[in-house]
Amino acid sequence: MSEALLSPAFALTPTPVQLAQHVSEALGREVYVKRDDQTHPAYGGNKARKLSMLLAEARARRATDLVLVGAAGSNHVLATTVHGRALGFAVTAFVVPRPHSPEAEESLRAAAALGCRLVPTRSEWTAVPRLAHELLRLRLRGRRPWFIPPGGSSSLGAVGYVRAVEELARQRANGELPWPDVMVCVLGSGGMLAGLAAGVRAVGLPCRVVGVGVWSAWAANRMALTWMARRTLALANEPGRDSPYAPPELEVDLSQLGAGYGHPTEAALEAQALFARDGVVLDTTYTAKAAAGLMALARADPRPRRFLFWHSLSSAPLEPLLGSGELPEPQVLALLR
Ligand SMILES: Cc1ncc(COP(=O)(O)O)c(C=O)c1O
Structure with a gap:
């Protein structure tokens, strides 16, 4: 068994769960935010x-x-x-x-x-x-x-998100939130989505798992991600134990890509403004596009009553990290165009 499964390299805080009041009112559903922006005080996020x-x-x-x-x-x-x-x-x-x-x-x-x-x-x-x-x-x-x-994003990295869903299930057991009907996260390289889908199977509580693509359509391949989720679940399972789990299922939403990676969309800006009213700070490259996906889903389908948004962008301040160390070379800075 991999050492990583027994003893993670550093401690993670259980992140808070918050009912996003303004978002919930605007959509007419309960919308919770899992504050994974606070996974670590030095630098958090997914x-x-x-x-x-x-x-x-x-x-x-x-x-x-x-x-x-x-x-x-x-x-x-x-x-x-x-x-x-x-x-x-x-x-x-x-x-x-x-x-x-x-x-x-x-x-x-x-x-x-x-x-x-x-x-x-x-x-x-x-x-x-x-x-x-x-x-x-x-x-x-x-x-x-x-x-x-x-x-x-490998199966081992994604096990971090199986543990995150286990953390969420404990928070549910403590009465911190009702179990959601739908979870929404950013889909970049796919490890978070695969890990969440595997985690939902591992805790045995039904929930749709939707990843909103922000990178490129070819990277967001549902079959490949489902395969990664299967391998993740097998890895997270205790060794020697036959898996009692149904295969993980996940959904890929590519409706929010807009002009592509790093290019803001109208819908992302709307989501960013709405979530900010609940004190949730989103960026337009990743998290606001996923929040826009959640809003579009809620508006298109009246059935799901409870949504959970995985907030995956670190909210730790960067100033303490800037210090007095090296500056990037000009040719490195020139990569930002
Ligand atoms: C803030 C943020 N959220 C989400 C993601 C996507 O996560 P994943 O690569 O596991 O799909 C990224 C990826 O770079 C990210 O930086």
């Missing part, structure tokens, strides 16, 4: 849950270096840097271009300040041979590199 599993595995394999690919200024690169550096790993990220936003620039600056080695790369495809070369180069230097999957 990446922390996945990394608590992935970094435990890297530690168990005695890795020295983490190597990854991500968009410049992405939450994935910053989260891996924050939690990886705290555990003593060196971090190298091959970063690809994305649209400029003040948040992306701040995130890129924070990753550089924390000592992430940022290597500019034209696209995910050109990153592949460079990454293979980097892994070899590190090995030849006597280091033990460990590859972190894109977005932290």
